[in-house]
Amino acid sequence: MKNKTETTHTSTTIPRVSEVTDKAMKNFEHALRTGVKLQEEAARCWTTVLNQSTSAHDWQKQIANYTNVANGVLPATQKQIEGVMDLMEKNTRTSVELIKKAIDAAQSPSPTESQNKWLDVYTSSLGAVRSTTEAVAQLNAQAIDSCINYLRRTNDNFMRASKNAA
Numbered sequence: 001m002k003n004k005t006e007t008t009h010t011s012t013t014i015p016r017v018s019e020v021t022d023k024a025m026k027n028f029e030h031a032l033r034t035g036v037k038l039q040e041e042a043a044r045c046w047t048t049v050l051n052q053s054t055s056a057h058d059w060q061k062q063i064a065n066y067t068n069v070a071n072g073v074l075p076a077t078q079k080q081i082e083g084v085m086d087l088m089e090k091n092t093r094t095s096v097e098l099i100k101k102a103i104d105a106a107q108s109p110s111p112t113e114s115q116n117k118w119l120d121v122y123t124s125s126l127g128a129v130r131s132t133t134e135a136v137a138q139l140n141a142q143a144i145d146s147c148i149n150y151l152r153r154t155n156d157n158f159m160r161a162s163k164n165a166a
Contacts, residue, residue, distance in 0.1 A: 021091070024087055024139075038070060038073060079142070080142065080143050087135050094132075
């Protein structure tokens with residue numbers, strides 16, 4: 001009877017934690033894809049520069065443009081990756097502590113003590129899920145804010161360049 005209870009609660013907790021982990025991995029994957037896109041854009045820039053005979057002034061404009069893009073995207077992406085890595089480290093430590101508590105609860109000799117320890121395991125695991133969910137939501141909000149700030153800066157730069165060209 002005890003094993004059924006453990007299995008039921010564990011199977012309902014694990015998908016929630018795995019969903020949060022999947023979201024974190026998707027965010028990391030998105031950041032990685034953004035970096036790859038930046039590298040592809042840099043390769044296209046060099047291909048364009050080397051295949052066309054453009055003036056030095058046009059070439060400098062393109063390089064300055066790509067430098068601005070890189071300077072705007074890379075720090076925000078690096079910050080997001082650091083946040084995801086910190087979250088993964090925290091989740092690893094929390095998981096180890098939960099496993100220790102579960103082993104201790106399974107080895108408890110008295111039913112009352114075992115029940116109290118399992119209650120602590122379940123409470124701690126739900127707290128961990130809540131904490132992870134909040135951290136992922138915060139990371140996502142930071143990513144969205146970074147994207148909005150980058151788009152605003154890009155739009156402002158474009159508007160200034162348009163006014164100067166006119």
